[in-house]
Amino acid sequence: MVSRLDQPEDEISADALQTETQEAANMLADLQIQIEPSRxxxxxxxxxxILTGLGFTEAYLEKPLSSLSGxxxxxxxxASALLQEADILILDEPTNFLDLLGIVxxxxxxxxxxxxxKPPTLILVSHDRDFISLCTDLLILKDKQLTYFHGDIQTYERSQSERRQWLTKMKEAQDKQKAHMxxxxxxxxxxxxxxxxxxxxxxxxSRQKKLDDRWGMQVSAKGTRFKLNRDLVGFFLTSREGIDIPPEQRPxxxxxxxxxxxxxxxxxxxxxxxxxxYAPRSPLILQDITLTVGMGDRIGILGLNGAGKSTLIKLLVEESAPSSGTVTAHPRLRLGYYSQHAVEELKSIGRTEQGITSLALLTKExxxxxxxxxxxxxxxxxxxxxxxxxxxxxxxxxxxxxVRCQLARLFWxxxxxxxxxxxxxxxxxxxxxxLREALNEWEGAVVLVSHDRWFMRGAIEGQIEDQGDDEDEDDEEEEETMRRRIVYRIKGGGITELKNGVEDFERVMEKRVKKLLDAL
Structure with a gap:
């Protein structure tokens, strides 16, 4: 077998190649038999x-995969991806379907x-600002272009604003100098x-040539003096890159x-x-819940998957009737309810009514x-x-x-x-x-179930950055005296108020996560 290594390929017969391939496969199988049991x-x-960390209980671990939901x-x-010994780990929206314990x-x-x-390189796609903070570098995909940035998203947003201001001042100064020249x-x-x-x-x-050929950026992206052969790759008609002020992004x-x-x-x-x-003899999902929603209230509901959050919501919107106790709604109440299954329901409408558009659906409704x-x-x-x-x-x-279509169905x-x-x-x-900013400022009441901590803190707790000028802040402070902001936790069928809101729930989750990670 070894003697054939230097033999030209065209001299190896098909039978010999098949025999040697089979021998190699048999050798690999023997090695796997020796290694695999312990591995x-x-x-x-x-x-x-890993599955336990992602929320699987012992009962769920033993269930056939085919019997589990999406x-x-x-x-x-x-979990399968995390189990791999990979050089590059790519995760696309991994926090979808995870509760806060799983996310943390x-x-x-x-x-x-x-x-x-040998740590893997992590490439993470996520819209969860708190979760993506674990990344050291950003790749921002916008307008068909990739922008690389070393740092977190808050620093990136701040640096973009500062860079726009710097470029504007530089261009204004050069325009004055250019007009003089x-x-x-x-x-x-x-x-x-x-x-x-x-x-x-x-x-x-000579001055005209300088104006035509060497006018533009005098400083490189790294802050050093501009050099043509280093900072402007490729063929260009000028020796300087023009000062291009990025347009103000319309939010x-x-x-x-x-x-x-x-x-x-x-x-x-x-x-x-x-x-x-759920049934007369089944255990209670919720027990002795007393809750009031008034005009202007902001109420957040936190809890692990299966704690009863969606069941509580169904009681509030009267999709389900309580086994005991009462639910009362204002006789003139107009309610907008976004279900966690709203996207699937719209997809079902799309399949049933082939060709129906958003405009046609709303026109009918x-x-x-x-x-x-x-x-x-x-x-x-x-x-x-x-x-x-x-x-x-x-x-x-x-x-x-x-999601936008469903929100339109509520807002009208x-x-x-x-x-x-x-x-x-x-x-x-x-x-x-x-949406976070709009919900925070809206005059109506909001009841929110979400595992997005940043969204919950803004929409419910009112932690919105860049509130504006002092006069606006004074008006908002006056409104806050009339607005009730409460975050509840559902656990064991009961509901308790979290005095420090999302922060309290995060602290509890961090303790549980530490125990789970220590077991790894």
């Missing part, structure tokens, strides 16, 4: 720890990979030609409709000692309450403009576009209360930011 046991232990399939695929665990687990002898050149040319002074003419042409703006006034005061929704179980222009305006403000609304069927829309009704269950799933960062 398989080690892999199984590690896999169990969310658990996604977690299984994520994954964040800390990925950070711990840096301590390995052009005036001098024109004067020298005129005087030179009038007096046949060749020195002045040459001086004017996504979401305008929530003003809630109509209630003709008489009272709570919008109230639960009084409400309990819920408003039943004459809005004209076509008003419907188009509403869809346009949510990111479904023009032909995207009128020509593209719902079945062809992306997940984020379907001018609700006084919005109940949102995992509304940020599928949305891009700009839209999440716009």
């Amino acid at each position: 398989l046991a080690q892999i199984e232990v590690e896999a169990r720890k 969310g658990w399939h996604m977690r299984t695929a994520l 665990w994954l964040q800390r687990y990925l950070q711990s990979l840096a301590d390995k002898e 052009e005036k001098t050149i024109a004067q020298n040319l005129k005087a030179g030609k009038a007096n046949d002074d060749q020195n002045k003419i040459r001086q004017a042409k 996504v703006i979401i305008s929530l409709p003003e809630p109509p006034e209630l003709r008489f005061p009272g709570s919008l929704i109230s639960l009084e000692k409400a309990s819920y179980r 408003v039943d004459g309450a809005l004209n076509e222009g008003e419907i188009r305006g509403l869809l346009g403000t949510l990111g479904l403009p023009g032909r995207l609304a009128s020509d593209v069927p719902i079945s062809k829309l992306s997940g984020g576009q379907l 009704k001018h609700p006084q209360c919005l109940i949102l269950d995992e509304v940020t799933t599928h949305l891009d960062y700009e839209t999440v930011t716009a």
Whole structure:
């Protein structure tokens, strides 16, 4: 076998090649038999720890994969990727379908990979600002271009603003200098030609050449003096790169409709000692829940998957009736409810009614309450403009576009209360930011279930950066005295108020994650 290594390929017969290949395969199989038992046991232990960190209980670990829902399939695929001994680990929106415990665990687990002898390079796609903070570098994909930045997203946003200001000042200074030089050149040319002074003419042409050829950036991107052969790769007609001021990015703006006034005061929704179980003999999912939602309230609901968050929401919107206790809604309440299954429901509509568009769906639902222009305006403000609304069927829309369509279905009704269950799933960062700010300022009530900590802190707790000038801040402080902001935690069927909001829940999750990671 060894003697054939130097033999030309055309002299190796097909039978000999097949025999030697089979011998190699048999040798590999023998080696695997000797190695695999201990290695398989080690892999199984590690896999169990990763799956546990991602939320699998012992009961779920033993269930056939085919019996699990799509969310658990996604977690299984994520665990499979984490189990690989890879040089490059690519994760695309890994926090979807994870609760906050799973998100914090994954964040800390990925950070711990840096301590390995040969840590993998992590490429992470995510719209969760808190989660993506574990990255040291950013690749921003926008307008078909990639921008590389060393640092976190807050620093990137701040540096972009500062760079725009710096470039603007540099361009203004150079424009003044250029205008002065052009005036001098024109004067020298005129005087030179009038007096046949060749020195002045040459001086004017030399300055003109500098103006045409070497005008522009004097400093490289690293802050050093500009060098043509280093900083301007390729063939160009000039020796300087022009000062190109990036355009001011138009932020996504979401305008929530003003809630109509209630003709008489009272709570919008109230639960009084409400309990819920799926069947008469089944255990209680929720027990003795008392909760009140008033106009202007901001109520956040946190809890692990399966704790009963969505069940509580269904009681509030009266999709389910409590097994005991009462649910009362204001008789004039207009409610907007975004279900965590809203995208799947719209996809189902798209399959049932082939070819129906966002515009057609809303036109049918408003039943004459809005004209076509008003419907188009509403869809346009949510990111479904023009032909995207009128020509593209719902079945062809992306997940984020379907979320926008569903929000339009809620907003046209001018609700006084919005109940949102995992509304940020599928949305891009700009839209999440716009929705966060809009919900924070809206006059109606908001009840929010979300695992996005940054979104919850802004929309519910009111932690919004760059609030504006002092006069605006004074007005907002006056409004805050009238606004109730509460974050609840659901655990063991009960509901408790978190005095420090999301921060308290994060602290509890961090303790649990530390125990899980210590077991790895």
